[in-house]
Amino acid sequence: MRSNRKEGLFKRELVADAIKQSFVKLNPRYQFRSPVMFTVEIGTMVMMFVCAWILAGEKSQGSFTYNFIIFLILLLTLLFANFAEALAEARGKAQAASLRKTREDTPAKKVEILGNMYVNEINIVSSSQLVKGDVFICEAGDIIPTDGEIIEGIATVDESAITGESAPVVRESGGDKSSVTGGTKVLSDKIKVQVTTSPGESFLDKMIALVEGASRQKTPNEIALTILLSGFTLVFIIVCVTLQPFASYAKTPIPISAYISLFVCLIPTTIGGLLSAIGISGMDRALRANVIAKSGKAVETAGDLDVLLLDKTGTITIGNRKATNFYAAKGVDKDHLIKCAVMSSMADETPEGKSIIELGGINPQSLQVENPTFIKFTAETRSSGIDFGNTQIRKGAYDAMKNKVEKAGNVFPTGTIEDVKKISSNGGTPLVVLENNVVLGVIELQDIIKTGIFERFERLRKMGVKTVMVTGDNPLTAKYIAEKAGVDD
Amino acid sequence: MNPQILGVVVMFVATLLLAVPLGRYIAKVYGGQRVWTDVFFNPIERLFFKASRIDPGIEMGWKQSMIALLTINLIWFLWVLFCLLNQSWLPMNPDHNPNMTPDLAVNTAISFLVNCNLQQYSGETGVSYFSQVYGLMFLQFVSAGTGMAAAAIVFNALKDRTTDKLGNFYNYFLRSCTRILLPICILVAAIHLFEGTPMTFKGIDTMTSVQGDTMHVSRGPVAAFVAIKHVGTNGGGFFGANSAHPLENPSYLSNIVQMVAQILIPFAMVFAFGFYCNKKRLAWVFWGVMTTGFLILVVPTIIAEVHGNPYIAQMGISQPGGNMEGKEVRFGATASAFWSIATTVISTGSVNGMHDSFMPVSGMNMMLGMMINSFYGGVGVGFLNFFIYVILAVFIGGLMVGRTPEFGGKKVEAREMKIAMIIALFHPFLILSFTALASYFAAHDTNMGWWFADAAGKHNAGGWLNNPSHHGFSEMLYQYTSSSANNGSGFEGLADNNPFWNISTGIVLLFSRFLPIIGPVAIAGLMANKKFIPASGGTLKTDTGTFGMLVFAVKVIIAALAFFPALALGPIAEWMKMH
Structure with a gap:
């Protein structure tokens, strides 16, 4: 020190x-x-x-x-x-x-526009020469030269230099996660970015002015x-x-x-x-x-702070839900449930999917799956899964799954309904697993509370600051998280 | 326990026991709640308001209130000036006392107007009964009422809400006079009548003493005058010798009554604040701070007086009664010492012994009491002065805990600090700069011309000091301190009835009265206008002993650092010479 x-x-x-x-x-x-x-x-x-x-x-x-x-x-x-x-x-x-x-010396891989087509002619220029509307490319390991919006690609970006958030964040084109900030570092993949600010107005410039x-x-x-x-x-x-x-x-x-x-x-x-x-x-x-x-x-x-309003996801909790438990339906072997759950998540790249495999402890490669067809998650079906042979495995939200089961004429076991309720009331998200429209059981997904958050709130309370959590989650989940994290309201 | 000490303790405890219920009563009077005195005073007050066409229901902002206060004070000043300058032909002058000289009249009128009662005349020969009753006694009532009304405005502003309406000044003022001052005065005057204080409009009495000599005894409506003199913390005596005079303060009992009467309302105002704003704990903290300061001053004084004068002890004379020079045998050294500090920490300034003859430590403590001027302080204004220190303490404390300072749920910002600082600055500025002026003239023995002529008709400034050296310096310092604190007691031993002293103290009096009223009221008014923020866990708690200590420290630092060099050349140097 x-x-x-x-x-x-x-x-x-x-x-x-x-x-x-x-x-x-x-x-x-x-x-x-x-x-x-x-x-x-x-x-x-x-x-x-x-x-x-x-x-x-x-x-x-x-x-x-x-x-x-x-x-x-x-x-x-x-x-x-x-x-x-x-x-x-x-x-x-x-x-x-x-x-x-950082602002001046960062080399920018500027893309020169020929006609309406982007050709691979990339010139390395200084970041200060970039003007609004220019397009540049960043690959893994590059520092993003200036503020802009991703127009192509997806990348994980280390924004700790600016936000202090140590975990890398995903930035991709389209939607609300498309903007990148100068000074941050691309960790993986390759993105194409269009400059959105004029020189001297970027976030970095403002910071420099403040620091000075x-x-x-x-x-x-x-x-x-x-x-x-x-x-x-x-x-x-x-x-x-x-x-x-x-x-x-x-x-x-x-x-x-x-x-x-x-x-x-x-x-x-x-x-x-x-x-x-x-x-x-x-x-x-x-x-x-x-x-x-x-x-x-x-x-x-x-x-003078008296009350601190906190967002739940990403602030109090890590933001990525993780699988924490498997609950087999009555008459179903738990190992079978785990196996099916892992299989359904084989192609699932989301953190939830990965965590299911992790928790299951089975290497998906070791499972005998022939000619699999992966079903991606859509907002319509609210489920994802895998089809192989004549086996059809799905995992998804409780009500969507219930509909599916009942449509097929099967009964949704009451024991599982109770499991679902229990998980919800504990602040978790239940994922129901079906095999050929028969309920196998439930996976419990928990939003993990960040370590040390309880102690931090304790310190805030000692300083006389009241913490209030604001969230769009269902009240039960919110209540559970609030209690766990020690939020006042 | 030593009966003398016991007497002092009785005075103090009796005052406290009376002050708490009185505080609750005062809070009710200002809050417009029903009180038992409604029956007598409602009709009288209605008559006053009808005659003056004032609607007591109209609420005023702090600026309006202050304009009302200043105008009404100006009118009173002119009226009393008229009385004093024309008393020789006005009625009720059986002893044929002459008109006052203009400079003395201005000084007297100002001094009574500002609740100070610095008297550079003797009541027996200087004023007629008409001036005493309709001029000076009138001012003793209304000046006390003015101070209390200003405090009431501050109370109102410190309530937990946001407003710019702070009640009606005239209403507060009239209620202070009729419902608070008048009943207590009637009681105190009645006790004095039984103790033998005269109450007559007849002139000088002549009596033959046991030895056969003829004596002229001045008298007059003394009992009524003495009552308001103490209840309103005015201190201006009917006779020149003030409460040392046997007719003005005839017995040990009357001495107790006068003592209780003068500290009663200053105590009660603090409790009234607690009851009115529902901050009782805070009120006790304030009272605790004031009492701590009072005790720190009073205990060494009593010890010094009881031990007597070391010079006399060196001559081999035992002093069983302590230092009795300039004291009355019927009160004794302890009660006189207690009185001398009480009368200086609150702004009464009446004396029952001659302060000039007290020990140097006592003299310093008296001056310190007036320099701080808010260990209790005068009726109403004492609380206002204290409020300034509270604002300063809140500010320093707030910065220490790293939050924007707030008091009573209101932020204290640059504007309030500016006002508080000016007020806190003004007191030492007036005292030190005028004392510097006077000591400059005295040191150079300047020829003052019209401004000053001593008994021998010489015009040299050195002539205004009856005592040379450090004690002379103390006399000058005391005179301006007493003026600036609106106290009105004198160290005496100073030739002060002449244009120089009359006019310079007059200026000090005016500034040091009205600025410290306007300042706190302005701060309170500005704060009342701000958004009310409910207290949270991080708010600096004001109703704790820790905060009390902070307020005390702020007072001591300002007073000690600002006045210590001056005191070192006066009483401290004198004390060092003695030991």
């Missing part, structure tokens, strides 16, 4: 830059923005003149060394405050620079705090100024250096000096946790 921080915070270039900046920031016009440090700077200047005055022969102000030390201490205070701010800023800048590098703090505004609380600090500073200006006549009444002359030292000690120098650094580092920390704070105000608002 330590070495890591050293690399991050105290990189040589960063420090060098910050030191340079801390002198540049001595400019009074810059200091004026922070009233506390501005007064300290004035104090420093006064001390400088006092030192010069003593050198010119003034006797009443004490020794030169003493005054010069005070001057040095004040100067160091100023420089340190500037240094802290510059360092925080430099970190943000370094981050922005690396982002900008170009649009950094003072937050409401920061403004109020500045008022408080300025108020204190004013009080102590009054205190120090009025001390002069008091002292002259008491016939105890006080040298200028003592007034200034007293003043700097009294005013809230530390908070005043580090205030802007605190603001920047707050945003920086959020960024490191893969949270993009659009402004300091957003960070502040996050602190």
